[in-house]
Amino acid sequence: MSNAREVLSVRFNQDFSCFSCSTESGVRIYNVNPLVEKINFGITTVGSVSKCEMLNRSNLLAIVSGGTRPKFPDNHLLIYDDLAKKFILDISFKSTVLSVRLKKDKLVVVLKSQIHIFSFPSPTQKLFTIFTRDNPKGLCEIGTLPNTERNILVYPGFKTGSVDIWEPHSMSKNLSSAKNRIDAHQTDVRCMVLNSTSTKLATASQRGTLIRIWDIIMKQQLLELRRGSDPAIISCLNFSKNSEYLCCCSDKETVHIFAVKDTQLNKRLSIKSKTLGSYASSQWGLTGFKVPQETAAECAFGENNSVIVICLDGSFYKYSFTPEGKNHREQYDIYLDCDDDEEFFI
Structure with missing residues (x-):
C-alpha cells in the first residue's frame, strides 16, 4: 500500500x-x-x-x-x-513523458528518444519533433538569449557525453544547419542546466566527479570544477541568478557551492604533484554542507548568498554562505507539514 x-x-x-x-x-x-x-x-x-x-x-x-x-x-x-x-x-504521446519545460511561448515535452516542441499557450500547436539518442532522464533545457526573443535548446547528443545545441533563429522544419555540438564528457551526460541568460551551460556526467561549464555562444569550455574523487549521482545543478555561483546536489549527502565568476575563491590542493596530474590543479567548491539525501534532491540559490535544498523525504533546508567559504544553516522545515491544518483538496 x-x-x-x-x-x-x-x-x-x-x-x-x-x-x-x-x-x-x-x-x-x-x-x-x-x-x-x-x-x-x-x-x-x-x-x-x-x-x-x-x-x-x-x-x-x-x-x-x-x-x-x-x-x-x-x-x-x-x-x-x-x-x-x-x-x-x-x-x-506514444511513450511515457519523462520531463516538461515551459516558457511563456514554448512547451517542450521530452520522451525517451524524442523531444516535441509546441507553441504555447494559445494556440498550442506542434512546431517540430527532434529525434534523440536514448534519454531516460528526460534531459533538456530551453532558454532565451539576452536582449532577444530567440530560444535556445540543449539536450544530450547522439555521441556519448555530448550535448547538442540548437540555435534559436533556426527553429524550423529544417534543423540540420542549426545544430551545434559540445563534447562535454567521456561518459553519458547525467545532469545539465543553463544559466538565467542562457549564455552558460553546466554539465555533469554519469561519473559525477567533474562539472564543466561551457560558453554557449562560442561552444568552448570555460571552467572545470571537481565535486569529488569518488563517483556520484548528481541530481541537480543550478546557477545563481547573476551566474557568480553554481550549486550541486548528489547522492553523497553534500551540497557543493562553487564560485564561477571569481574562481580564486574555490579551494585547491595545497600540494603540487606530477603524479596526480590534473587532479592536483582541480578547483573544489568554496564551501559545502551536509543534508541527509538518501534520494534525489533539488538545490537552488535564494536571496543574499543563500542556497535552498528540497529533499524527497519532505525536508527543506536553507543555508547562507560567504565568499570566504563559511556557511550557516538558517532554516530547517518539513515542507509537507506546512499549513497542514488549512490543507484543502479540490
Whole structure:
C-alpha cells in the first residue's frame, strides 16, 4: 500500500521563488520565502502525479501522472489552469513523458528518444519533433538569449557525453544547419542546466566527479570544477541568478557551492604533484554542507548568498554562505507539514 505523503519529485520554478511537489496524493505548490504552501490539488482532481512543471508564478501547471493512483496515462501531458479550475490541455504521446519545460511561448515535452516542441499557450500547436539518442532522464533545457526573443535548446547528443545545441533563429522544419555540438564528457551526460541568460551551460556526467561549464555562444569550455574523487549521482545543478555561483546536489549527502565568476575563491590542493596530474590543479567548491539525501534532491540559490535544498523525504533546508567559504544553516522545515491544518483538496 502506498504512502499518500510519498514525494515522487520536486521541482523549482524558473526564478526559484516557488517549487512544486508531486506526490502519491496529488500536487502541492510552495512559496520559498517564506516557506508557505500556496496550492494543494488532491487525488480527486489530479490523481497521483510523477512530475509538475510551473510557468513562473502563473496559474498554469504542466502535470504528468504517475505513482499508484494516476488519473491519466503517463504518456499524456496535462495543462491545469488554476484560475479556471480545470484542465485546459491534454496531449498524448506514444511513450511515457519523462520531463516538461515551459516558457511563456514554448512547451517542450521530452520522451525517451524524442523531444516535441509546441507553441504555447494559445494556440498550442506542434512546431517540430527532434529525434534523440536514448534519454531516460528526460534531459533538456530551453532558454532565451539576452536582449532577444530567440530560444535556445540543449539536450544530450547522439555521441556519448555530448550535448547538442540548437540555435534559436533556426527553429524550423529544417534543423540540420542549426545544430551545434559540445563534447562535454567521456561518459553519458547525467545532469545539465543553463544559466538565467542562457549564455552558460553546466554539465555533469554519469561519473559525477567533474562539472564543466561551457560558453554557449562560442561552444568552448570555460571552467572545470571537481565535486569529488569518488563517483556520484548528481541530481541537480543550478546557477545563481547573476551566474557568480553554481550549486550541486548528489547522492553523497553534500551540497557543493562553487564560485564561477571569481574562481580564486574555490579551494585547491595545497600540494603540487606530477603524479596526480590534473587532479592536483582541480578547483573544489568554496564551501559545502551536509543534508541527509538518501534520494534525489533539488538545490537552488535564494536571496543574499543563500542556497535552498528540497529533499524527497519532505525536508527543506536553507543555508547562507560567504565568499570566504563559511556557511550557516538558517532554516530547517518539513515542507509537507506546512499549513497542514488549512490543507484543502479540490
